Amino acid sequence: xxxxxxxxxxxxxxxxxxxxxxxxxxxxxxxxxxxxxxxxxxxxxxxxxxxxxxxxxxxxxxxxxxxxxxxxxxxxxxxxxxxxxxxxxxxxxxxxxxxxxxxxxxxxxxxxxxxxxxxxxxxxxxxxxxxxxxxxxxxxxxxxxxxxxxx
Amino acid sequence: xxxxxxxxxxxxxxxxxxxxxxxxxxxxxxxxxxxxxxxxxxxxxxxxxxxxxxxxxxxxxxxxxxxxxxxxxxxxxxxxxxxxxxxxxxxxxxxxxxxxxxxxxxxxxxxxxxxxxxxxxxxxxxxxxxxxxxxxxxxxxxxxxxxxxxxxxxxxxxxxxxxxxxxxxxxxxxxxxxxxxxxxxxxxxxxxxxxxxxxxxxxxxxxxxxxxxxxxxxxxxxxxxxxxxxxxxxxxxxxxxxxxxxxxxxxxxxxxxxxxxxxxxxxxxxxxxxxxxxxxxxxxxxxxxxxxxxxxxxxxxxxxxxxxxxxxxxxxxxxxxxxxxxxxxxxxxxxxxxxxxxxxxxxxxxxxxxxxxxxxxxxxxxxxxxxxxxxxxxxxxxxxxxxxxxxxxxxxxxxxxxxxxxxxxxxxxxxxxxxxxxxxxxxxxxxxxxxxxxxxxxxxxxxxxxxxxxxxxxxxxxxxxxxxxxxxxxxxxxxxxxxxxxxxxxxxxxxxxxxxxxxxxxxxxxxxxxxxxxxxxxxxxxxxxxxxxxxxxxxxxxxxxxxxxxxxxxxxxxxxxxxxxxxxxxxxxxxxxxxxxxxxxxxxxxxxxxxxxxxxxxxxxxxxxxxxxxxxxxxxxxxxxxxxxxxxxxxxxxxxxxxxxxxxxxxxxxxxxxxxxxxxxxxxxxxxxxxxxxxxxxxxxxxxxxxxxxxxxxxxxxxxxxxxxxxxxxxxxxxxxxxxxxxxxxxxxxxxxxxxxxxxxxxx
Numbered sequence: 001x002x003x004x005x006x007x008x009x010x011x012x013x014x015x016x017x018x019x020x021x022x023x024x025x026x027x028x029x030x031x032x033x034x035x036x037x038x039x040x041x042x043x044x045x046x047x048x049x050x051x052x053x054x055x056x057x058x059x060x061x062x063x064x065x066x067x068x069x070x071x072x073x074x075x076x077x078x079x080x081x082x083x084x085x086x087x088x089x090x091x092x093x094x095x096x097x098x099x100x101x102x103x104x105x106x107x108x109x110x111x112x113x114x115x116x117x118x119x120x121x122x123x124x125x126x127x128x129x130x131x132x133x134x135x136x137x138x139x140x141x142x143x144x145x146x147x148x149x150x151x
Numbered sequence: 152x153x154x155x156x157x158x159x160x161x162x163x164x165x166x167x168x169x170x171x172x173x174x175x176x177x178x179x180x181x182x183x184x185x186x187x188x189x190x191x192x193x194x195x196x197x198x199x200x201x202x203x204x205x206x207x208x209x210x211x212x213x214x215x216x217x218x219x220x221x222x223x224x225x226x227x228x229x230x231x232x233x234x235x236x237x238x239x240x241x242x243x244x245x246x247x248x249x250x251x252x253x254x255x256x257x258x259x260x261x262x263x264x265x266x267x268x269x270x271x272x273x274x275x276x277x278x279x280x281x282x283x284x285x286x287x288x289x290x291x292x293x294x295x296x297x298x299x300x301x302x303x304x305x306x307x308x309x310x311x312x313x314x315x316x317x318x319x320x321x322x323x324x325x326x327x328x329x330x331x332x333x334x335x336x337x338x339x340x341x342x343x344x345x346x347x348x349x350x351x352x353x354x355x356x357x358x359x360x361x362x363x364x365x366x367x368x369x370x371x372x373x374x375x376x377x378x379x380x381x382x383x384x385x386x387x388x389x390x391x392x393x394x395x396x397x398x399x400x401x402x403x404x405x406x407x408x409x410x411x412x413x414x415x416x417x418x419x420x421x422x423x424x425x426x427x428x429x430x431x432x433x434x435x436x437x438x439x440x441x442x443x444x445x446x447x448x449x450x451x452x453x454x455x456x457x458x459x460x461x462x463x464x465x466x467x468x469x470x471x472x473x474x475x476x477x478x479x480x481x482x483x484x485x486x487x488x489x490x491x492x493x494x495x496x497x498x499x500x501x502x503x504x505x506x507x508x509x510x511x512x513x514x515x516x517x518x519x520x521x522x523x524x525x526x527x528x529x530x531x532x533x534x535x536x537x538x539x540x541x542x543x544x545x546x547x548x549x550x551x552x553x554x555x556x557x558x559x560x561x562x563x564x565x566x567x568x569x570x571x572x573x574x575x576x577x578x579x580x581x582x583x584x585x586x587x588x589x590x591x592x593x594x595x596x597x598x599x600x601x602x603x604x605x606x607x608x609x610x611x612x613x614x615x616x617x618x619x620x621x622x623x624x625x626x627x628x629x630x631x632x633x634x635x636x637x638x639x640x641x642x643x644x645x646x647x648x649x650x651x652x653x654x655x656x657x658x659x660x661x662x663x664x665x666x667x668x669x670x671x672x673x674x675x676x677x678x679x680x681x682x683x684x685x686x687x688x689x690x691x692x693x694x695x696x697x698x699x700x701x702x703x704x705x706x707x708x709x710x711x712x713x714x715x716x717x718x719x720x721x722x723x724x725x726x727x728x729x730x731x732x733x734x735x736x737x738x739x740x741x742x743x744x745x746x747x748x749x750x751x752x753x754x755x756x757x758x759x760x761x762x763x764x765x766x767x768x769x770x771x772x773x774x775x776x777x778x779x780x781x782x783x784x785x786x787x788x789x790x791x792x793x794x795x796x797x798x799x800x801x802x803x804x805x806x807x808x809x810x811x812x813x814x815x816x817x818x819x820x821x822x823x824x825x826x827x828x829x830x831x832x833x834x835x836x837x838x839x840x841x842x843x844x845x846x847x848x849x850x851x852x853x854x855x856x857x858x859x860x861x862x863x864x865x866x867x868x869x870x871x872x873x874x875x876x877x878x879x880x881x882x883x884x885x886x887x888x889x890x891x892x893x894x895x896x897x898x899x
Contacts, residue, residue, distance in 0.1 A: 027182075032175075033175070033178070033182035034174065034175015034176065035175065036179075036181070036344070036345065036394070037181070038344045038345065038346065038394075038426065038828075039425075039426040039827070039828045040425055040426060041426070041827060041828070041829060043426075043827070043828035043829050044344060044426075044828055046344055073175070074173075074174065074175035075174070075175055077173075077174070078174055083173065083174075087173040087174070090169070090173050091165045091169045091170065091173060092165070094163065094165060094166075094793040094794060094796070094797050096165065096166055096169045096172050096173065097166060097395075097633040097634060097635070097797060097801065098343075098344070098345070098393065098394050098395040098632065098633025099166070099168065099169070099171075099172030099177060099392070099394070099633060100179065100343075100344040100345045100393075100394025100395060100633075101344045101394075102172045102173060103172075103173075103175045106173065122837075124836075125836040125837045125839075126836075126837060128835075128836045129835045129836055129837050130835070131835075131836075132342075132344060132828070132833050132835060133344070134341075134342050134343060134344055134395050134397070134801070134804075134805065134833065135395060135633055135634075135797070135801045136797050136800060136801050136804075137797075137799075137800030137801045137802075137803055137804035137839055137842055138800075138804065138835075138836040138839045139800045139839065139841055139842055140796075140797055140800065141836070142836060
């Protein structure tokens with residue numbers, strides 16, 4: 001089927017199989033491999049992208065659902081050669097170890113800050129509660145998001 | 152005491168590839184796409200024990216897009232050990248083959264399809280029909296040892312047993328107290344966020360290339376090359392960025408099969424495990440049952456310690472014999488014990504395969520030990536800190552098991568400083584809660600090691616070369632698992648050469664282009680490989696001074712390096728840059744500044760941690776919340792303190808899960824009851840307390856700048872600290888892990 005959508009500001013028209021998942025469209029068709037897959041059932045959050053301002057698991061979204069919608073992926077976080085303050089804060093606060101959860105974590109954090117520029121620590125933890133990280137113990141991630149919000 | 156300030160060592164730096172990771176640019180194995188690449192999918196056994204009577208692949212073979220289908224009928228029957236690190240290694244049972252005729256657990260490899268797309272491969276798998284002759288399922292070591300008729304492998308279900316004594320058995324004094332406890336630990340999923348993935352290609356020059364997210368590229372090479380009967384120079388293993396490991400990617404689990412398939416179909420093959428396959432069919436932390444019996448004088452001095460461990464290896468032996476043996480050697484690294492006896496059994500069962508997992512045996516045995524030590528102190532009505540202080544090892548004690556020095560073992564200092572910082576006395580001796588929510592505190596000590604010296608060959612090789620502009624490339628056999636290895640090694644090298652770390656590139660393992668190293672395990676990386684980096688950098692520095700002495704026409708003992716330059720001591724104005732030295736050496740003196748060095752380990756000191764946990768137990772629901780946490784570590788010297796803190800916080804996270812939530816549940820029929828992250832609970836951000844850390848940095852051992860290990864030891868004491876806290880809150884003596892709400896409610 002034919003769908004139209006926007007990814008990272010660019011418009012696409014594509015003929016897709018209706019059962020294709022968004023994560024496969026992004027990774028396989030558009031080559032946007034910054035979006036990761038860790039479980040395929042919406043439990044780990046590695047594939048989180050922003051759809052019309054909300055964080056979603058792209059493994060649970062089917063391609064037809066993005067018709068007429070706007071998607072942001074990790075590749076769009078940096079603008080005009082300038083990193084998003086979340087990206088800088090993750091680097092400066094040691095919020096990254098293996099890095100596999102990082103893109104999804106950043107997109108959940110970005111969606112939070114788009115809706116709430118001054119979140120509490122509890123709100124941050126809830127916003128990333130669907131993103132599993134097995135390396136860091138979350139302490140530094142929460143701190144990094146808090147610091148990015150305070151800047 | 153280390154008082155010297157360093158320029159780079161001891162400062163916090165982000166992980167080396169952080170800029171790529173925050174942009175989603177870093178290419179992991181799962182992101183790798185090669186021209187003409189095809190996809191493999193495995194058919195895994197749905198039953199836990201049986202013999203394949205008939206297997207029909209005809210429908211799968213005719214599906215458009217399918218390239219080939221493989222089963223035990225058309226593949227080699229050669230057996231191998233996926234654990235082996237070096238050729239001819241002891242205790243590496245060769246009990247596994249690429250595709251089995253006899254399935255031994257739910258998840259055993261029955262068949263593979265290679266197809267032009269993953270979807271086609273999946274569809275084809277569902278078209279394969281298998282008839283099994285079902286055999287009795289032995290889902291526990293007890294059942295496997297009891298049933299002598301049902302043999303999981305031809306030689307029976309007991310893989311190995313050991314029984315040894317250390318020290319002289321002394322006459323236990325009349326008024327001694329004898330205490331016995333049993334602790335059960337469970338099978339746990341490593342839960343790396345990136346699942347197991349491999350890409351392999353075999354070209355017409357007869358060369359096999361494997362892109363692996365692995366912990367030991369040379370181990371993968373020896374296994375794959377010997378299995379496929381290829382010369383080692385024809386097998387190239389490239390270590391790729393990996394989304395976590397924690398021991399779960401230590402063994403060559405999917406590399407042999409991917410390599411075999413690539414060689415057969417002569418196209419690049421990608422094999423990706425999904426989460427379910429990863430939980431069932433890769434590797435688990437072993438389940439253990441440990442009984443500890445100690446005799447203690449009424450003054451609280453340990454007289455003897457008798458330990459009995461049964462380890463559930465699952466369906467294949469892999470590393471379980473070494474793992475159990477390593478486990479048995481840990482206790483004497485922590486406590487002074489006049490007489491120590493350990494017997495153990497390693498047993499096959501029809502369950503997922505157990506293997507190395509963060510801490511390699513130490514978490515299992517230390518959890519049992521520290522639950523036991525609390526029981527002893529309680530029996531003696533002795534303060535928990537005081538009892539431990541009387542028995543913990545002292546700096547430069549000898550390890551009873553290896554007879555090597557434990558080095559500057561500062562565990563008592565960890566305990567004392569930690570108890571003071573945590574406010575142990577105030578919290579432990581307060582009035583118990585009586586309402587619905589009960590608070591409790593727990594502590595646990597732990598010991599681990601620094602490398603494999605004493606039990607295994609231990610060395611590392613690196614080549615450090617100076618570029619014409621005075622920058623450096625350090626070629627290594629390292630594997631960064633996401634723990635910041637590359638950054639630490641860079642900081643050590645930068646410190647020696649006195650140059651900004653951004654001028655040094657550190658390469659990871661590539662069996663074709665890089666030097667040999669055993670891999671990232673055994674808590675050896677900072678201590679052994681870090682020392683190698685230190686030594687090779689020192690030698691290059693000497694060479695730089697030699698080259699500079701030709702330019703200055705001064706003996707090199709008058710020269711010194713500073714900020715990427717060489718100057719004459721005491722004459723700060725006269726300096727020449729590293730660039731000038733390197734270029735002059737090359738163009739005028741026919742000299743290349745490049746050194747390869749092999750560092751041999753000569754020690755294996757203890758590394759220590761003492762952790763303090765506060766929990767709040769909801770007696771209505773049985774849920775436990777860890778409300779406060781302090782981790783104290785005897786680390787010698789923190790090379791990159793921010794990363795050290797991150798390692799500890801991550802270890803605590805994993806340990807809380809181990810204590811309270813995580814378990815691969817297996818039914819009596821061998822089926823896995825929670826093969827999804829929906830019902831296998833990994834701790835998320837709201838569950839996680841703030842973890843405070845306190846580092847004891849007293850150096851004194853042979854690691855670079857006095858550094859010792861941290862990644863594994865960070866996990867070792869956590870479960871015991873949390874369990875002891877729960878038992879303190881409730882007045883219970885729970886030791887059957889994990890402490891789920893059901894078990895807690897049942898104990899109330």
